[in-house]
Amino acid sequence: DIQMTQSPSSVSASVGDRVTITCRATQGINNWLAWYQQKPGKAPKLLIDTVSILQSGVPSRFSGSGSGTHFTLTISSLQPEDFATYYCQQANSFPYTFGQGTKLEIK
């Protein structure tokens, strides 16, 4: 199975900050990498798929990059509604696997 490891597990930041979350895979995943946002008590929401494709309606302050086994999600200027938990997910091979999550908290 491909393991996905996110770092950091949690981060505190302020409105307006730039934040980067990293996701590493134990083997190459051919860019089948997505990012999800989950707020407490809610279902996850797909933000980005295939490394860098922003979903419709997702603000342009979110961006994804990377290749091979190393990927990043960047939020260029944090807004109050961005404080949530973020998960990466690989879809290169079954079983599809998620990272353990990164909780983004208000400083």
Place this chain on the structure above:
Amino acid sequence: EVQLVESGGGLVQPGRSLRLSCTASGFTFGDYAMGWVRQAPGKGLEWVGFITSKTYGGATDYAASVKGRFSISRDDSKSIAYLQMSSLRAEDTAVYYCTRLKLTRTHFDFWGQGTLVTVSS
């Protein structure tokens, strides 16, 4: 508007069975693979399994933790996906989300609100 609505969750004793339903609307259900993802209380996301569209044979695949105990099926005439769970264990306690997969059958582009399954005596 795409909507996925799960039902069938609740409290069940260890070893018993439960079937979850996911009723879809707002898209051509038969064109898409459907999946289930669960989240244990306070924990992260775990892929449970999925079923392809009939175009791809309605094939299924499952996480090792549920293989042989859970099965996914679909009724395209009713736009419903099912998750049949048997031999339930305490560690199956989680919120179960129904998901639609993108046409590439890779990422989960729409999610239901989730239904809680609690396995306890």
